[in-house]
Amino acid sequence: MPLLYFDLIEGRSEKQIKRILDVTHEVLVRSFNVPERDRYQIVREHAPSKMIIDDTGLGIVRTPNMLVLQVTTRPRTRSMKQAFYKSLVEKLEAACGIAPGDVLVTFVTNTDEDWSFGLGRAQFLTGEL
Numbered sequence: 534m535p536l537l538y539f540d541l542i543e544g545r546s547e548k549q550i551k552r553i554l555d556v557t558h559e560v561l562v563r564s565f566n567v568p569e570r571d572r573y574q575i576v577r578e579h580a581p582s583k584m585i586i587d588d589t590g591l592g593i594v595r596t597p598n599m600l601v602l603q604v605t606t607r608p609r610t611r612s613m614k615q616a617f618y619k620s621l622v623e624k625l626e627a628a629c630g631i632a633p634g635d636v637l638v639t640f641v642t643n644t645d646e647d648w649s650f651g652l653g654r655a656q657f658l659t660g661e662l
Contacts, residue, residue, distance in 0.1 A: 534567060534571050534573070534606065534607065534648065534662075535561060535565065535567065535571075535573065535604050535605065535606040536573045536575075536604075536605040536606070537557065537561070537573065537574045537575070537602060537603070537604055537605075538575050538577065538602070538603040538605075539553065539554070539557075539574065539575070539576045539577065539600055539601070539602055540577050540578075540579060540584060540600065540601040540602075540603075541553075541576060541577070541578050541579070541599075541600050542578070542579060542580075542581050542584055542597050542598075542599065543578040543579060543580060543581075544597070545578075549629065550576055552628060552629050553600065553625065553629055553631070554574050554576070556621075556624045556625055556628045556629060557574070557602070557621065557625070558572055558574070559624065560617060560620045560621045560624055561604075561617070563620065564613055564616050564617040564620060565606070565609060565613060565617070581597060584599075584601075586599060586601060586637055588634075593634040594632075594634050595634065595635060596632065596635055598630070598631055598632065598635050599631075599635035599636070599637070600631065600635065600636060600637070601637045601638075601639075602621075602636070602637070602638045602639070603638075603639050603640075603641060604638065604639070604640050604641070605640075605641040605642075605643065606640065606641075606642060606643075607642070607643065607644065607645065607648075607657075608642050608644075609640070609642075614640060617638075618638055621636065621638065622636050645657035645658055646658055650662070
């Protein structure tokens with residue numbers, strides 16, 4: 534059920550994007566114990582001039598290979614999120630060649646009443662999920 538938005542600088546191949554999505558999903562399933570088929574991912578590509586992500590004074594080097602990941606989800610523990618951050622950058626670097634400094638992640642937390650998967654119902658509230 535987490536809904537993931539990937540903001541990328543345009544220019545990656547379909548194969549590269551698929552690998553990023555697959556790796557991220559693998560990490561998500563392990564970190565949050567979500568079902569394998571619980572996969573909601575949206576990719577948005579931007580011209581380099583339309584995506585400026587500085588380092589907040591931390592000395593983090595950003596390259597055109599960077600990505601911003603927004604995870605909209607029900608509440609997760611601090612330790613779950615920290616494990617997700619760590620595992621994600623490790624796996625993206627190993628499988629996709631994306632440096633850890635090129636990965637920015639943010640969480641947007643909501644509750645069961647904030648989700649409808651279709652049919653005009655809030656499936657977490659109706660007991661369907």
